Structures are given as structure tokens and as C-alpha cells.
Amino acid sequence: MGRMGPEGESSRVIADRYRLEARLGRGGMGVVWRATDRLLGRRVAVKELPLDETLSAEEARQQRDRTLREARAVAQLHHPHIVVVHDVVVDDGRPYIVMELIEGGSLADHVAAHGPVGPVEAARIGIALLGALRTAHAAGVLHRDLKPANVLLEDGTDRVVLTDFGIARVEGATTLTESGSFVGSPEYTAPERMSGGRTGPASDLWSLGALLCAALTGESPFRRDSLGGILHAVVSEEVRPPAQAGPLLPVVRGLLERDPERRMDADRAERMLRAFLELGRTPELRPDAERRGVTRGVLVAVLLVTATGAVGVSAAALLMDRDGDGGGTPATSVPETPPAETSSPGVPTATVTVTRPFPPGRTEPRPYAGGG
Numbered sequence: 001m002g003r004m005g006p007e008g009e010s011s012r013v014i015a016d017r018y019r020l021e022a023r024l025g026r027g028g029m030g031v032v033w034r035a036t037d038r039l040l041g042r043r044v045a046v047k048e049l050p051l052d053e054t055l056s057a058e059e060a061r062q063q064r065d066r067t068l069r070e071a072r073a074v075a076q077l078h079h080p081h082i083v084v085v086h087d088v089v090v091d092d093g094r095p096y097i098v099m100e101l102i103e104g105g106s107l108a109d110h111v112a113a114h115g116p117v118g119p120v121e122a123a124r125i126g127i128a129l130l131g132a133l134r135t136a137h138a139a140g141v142l143h144r145d146l147k148p149a150n151v152l153l154e155d156g157t158d159r160v161v162l163t164d165f166g167i168a169r170v171e172g173a174t175t176l177t178e179s180g181s182f183v184g185s186p187e188y189t190a191p192e193r194m195s196g197g198r199t200g201p202a203s204d205l206w207s208l209g210a211l212l213c214a215a216l217t218g219e220s221p222f223r224r225d226s227l228g229g230i231l232h233a234v235v236s237e238e239v240r241p242p243a244q245a246g247p248l249l250p251v252v253r254g255l256l257e258r259d260p261e262r263r264m265d266a267d268r269a270e271r272m273l274r275a276f277l278e279l280g281r282t283p284e285l286r287p288d289a290e291r292r293g294v295t296r297g298v299l300v301a302v303l304l305v306t307a308t309g310a311v312g313v314s315a316a317a318l319l320m321d322r323d324g325d326g327g328g329t330p331a332t333s334v335p336e337t338p339p340a341e342t343s344s345p346g347v348p349t350a351t352v353t354v355t356r357p358f359p360p361g362r363t364e365p366r367p368y369a370g371g372g
Helices: 057-075 107-114 119-138 201-217 227-235 243-255 266-279 289-308 310-316
Strands: 018-027 030-037 042-048 085-091 094-100 151-153 160-162
Touching: 018 042, 057 085, 057 094, 107 151, 107 201, 119 160, 119 201, 119 243, 119 266, 201 243, 201 266, 243 266
Parallel strands: none
Antiparallel strands: 018 030, 030 042, 042 094, 085 094, 151 160
8 A cells, every 4th residue: 555655645556556646635525636647657636535434344335336336427427527537446445536637726726816707707617517517417417516616727728627526426326425414515505405305407506506606706605604504594595696796697596596496407507608708698587586485485494393303413414525615585484593503502413614615825726636
């Protein structure tokens, strides 16, 4: 296995082929290394996936097999705006995903260093991500963690690359992350996922709407000072897209529709963004207030039960990644008080680390090929 060097460096060789050289990022979904493929003589990125040491040998084997199966499904995705997966290997019982190395920082890095982007650049990024999501969804793969930290901007080309399918789900499969816990970045997570509802392609599109707001303003519209505040904002508070969205407001509003059945689909969103780039404007959507109260009422009720019940701790235990992990009036039948926070007296607690999506102090983009 080799030896560890100074912090962030390693001299390990895995699978007798990939030399891990420098750590690029760490998070709840693993460690990403800059590495060299000794067989082909090329630079790659390697994600080292964590294993739960509390599992039995059989449970660990099942977890590893599930991880590999889903990683291989992602490896079948071919799109210019999806990171290329070269290989999936197991070394000393631990799975690793070998990916292309993108020389450039994430969208989160870019906004932290240079400030929010303008509507034209946001539209360009949105179109690229919609194409990537359409390809993934057509193959039955849901990303489930779309956020600025998982969107890379390649140096020299400005190529937009969607990465870190670390908590992706193949539709119809039980996944690595579904062990009773919720995994994701709450500021970018669709309300139906927050409340334990069915997750589908529309959930990724909600995340895209939040991401576009963050790119245009520097933060998600659902950022709050506490986990409970985030949950309440996502599920029940009036969604107020930022004024900076300007001509993209119709798209943002459509993507941030709480009812997934009525949420704007990828095809329409892309058509509207392309129309903006070509004509300088997007068509307005007609408001439909009639449907809002019922959908929010159901979501808030489910969330309140989840947040206060003894079995609700897992659903509130949101695991944050290293870079960011982390509308309308509530229905009259639902209390206006926000759900109890996990630290409230008398309520079961869960340890949660909430971090900002754009870490302070970072001034220069850096090579990176996947979120944590």
C-alpha cells in the first residue's frame, strides 16, 4: 500500500496502477486525490470512498458491491459536461473511482474568488448542466447533490463539468446512502427529498434552480443560520428568487416550483435559457397560485413529524460535504412555527455540521475533480 507523506500527500499505489500523490479535497463522501496512471502515463483524479467500520463483514461486502455497481453505472454516462470515469477498482477492500482530472476550480471557488456571475454566464452554465442531467436521467441515474462545489470550470476552455456523483442513485436500486440517513446538501435539496417523498429527475432540477440563484448572488436562496431554518425555508417559506436573476427569473421560478409534478422540465428550461442568450429575454410563466397551499401543507406536516418524532433523527442528520454543505405562504392548517431544530431541549439530537457553500478565504481556483 506504500506510505503516507506530509499532510495532503501520499506515496500509495492502488490496484498496482494508480499512484496517489496529493489530496485535492475531503468530505463526507470520501477523499479525492491527484494521481498518476502508471500504465498509461497520464494524470487522473482518484476518489477514495469511505467504508463504515461498524458494519459486519457481510454488510461491508454488500456496501462495497453496491458502491461499485452504481459507480459503473455512472461510468456509462458519456456527455461533454459530465466528468469521465476511467476505472473503478478495489484495493485492500476499499473501492476507488478513477476519473479525468479537471484542471480548474469549482463554480463555488470561482464565485468565492471573483464574485457572482452575470445572467449570460449563468445561462451558459445552466444549459450545460441541463444537458448533463438529461443524459444522466435518460440512463436512470439521479445526481442528488447538484451544487456549485460539484460543478467544475476547466481552465483555458471554460468547459462546465458536472462531477461527484458520489451519492447518485440508480433508479429502482437501494443505494449506498440509503441506510436510514439523509445525505446531501440541504440548501440545494428539493422539498420532496427533505420530507422523505419520492425522488426523481425533478429533484435534480430544483437543485439546479437553487444553484443558478447561488451563481448569480453568491449564496443559495435557502441559506439560513441553522439546520432547522434551512429545512423550514426549503419546505414552507415563500420562495423569493433574487433580483439579480433578472431575465432568468421565469426559469428560476419554474425550477423552484415545490410541486415536482408541476416543476419546469429540462427541455423547457433549456429552451428558455437559449432564447435568453439569443434574444436577451425569456417568456414569463403564468402564475398558478391555486396548487401551492396543498402541496406545502403536506410537506410541512411530514417534516414536522419527521423533525420531532423519535424516528426522525436520521432524516435530519444531513451529512455535509466540504464546500457547501454544506414559494408562498404555508397552508392555514399548518402551524407557522418553524420545525424544531435538532438542538432544541427535549428533542432527539443529531450531530450536523453546517458550512457555507462558498468557503471564505479561498482566492485562487485549484485543480479538482470531484466533491467530497
